[in-house]
Amino acid sequence: MDRIKEKMNSLRIEADEASSKVEELQKQVKTLEQENLQKEHEITSLTHKNSGLEAEVDKLETQLKDAKAMAEESGMHGTQNETLQRRLQLLEEEAEEADKNLRETNDKLRQTDVKAGHFERKVQALEQDRDQWESKYEEMAKKYAAVQKELEDFQAEIGNI
Secondary structure: OHHHHHHHHHHHHHHHHHHHHHHHHHHHHHHHHHHHHHHHHHHHHHHHHHHHHHHHHHHHHHHHHHHHHHHHHOOOOHHHHHHHHHHHHHHHHHHHHHHHHHHHHHHHHHHHHHHHHHHHHHHHHHHHHHHHHHHHHHHHHHHHHHHHHHHHHHHHHHHHO
16 A cells, blocks of 8 residues: 555655756757747848848949049049049958958858858757657556546545455
């Protein structure tokens, strides 16, 4: 009788531990899903920023071409030529800076994409763990019910004696 009670107590403890583990894993899954959503928002933001920088690069390249064309046409005009050369230099620097920003944004986008993939795999692994724990919990609950029934039968037999 004591042995059965001990077994029931151990099954209860195991069931409680499995239940708390399932809750913990569900919290982890929720946290990872929130992080994944943040990363997706960051990807969207970086993609938008990337598009804006590409448009700016195109605009600056067009201005650079225009400035070069104007510089060639006004080769005879000294001060105007110097002004255009300065403007051309500034536009080239701006284009280089925009290109640098574009490369950095693309790198960040790639890194964020890799991280998002990593978190998705982690979420899948945690969901599998959770499913295993849930099935283990269900199995333990069935065992507990069977032991409970055995105990009740045993108590009924003892009561009949």
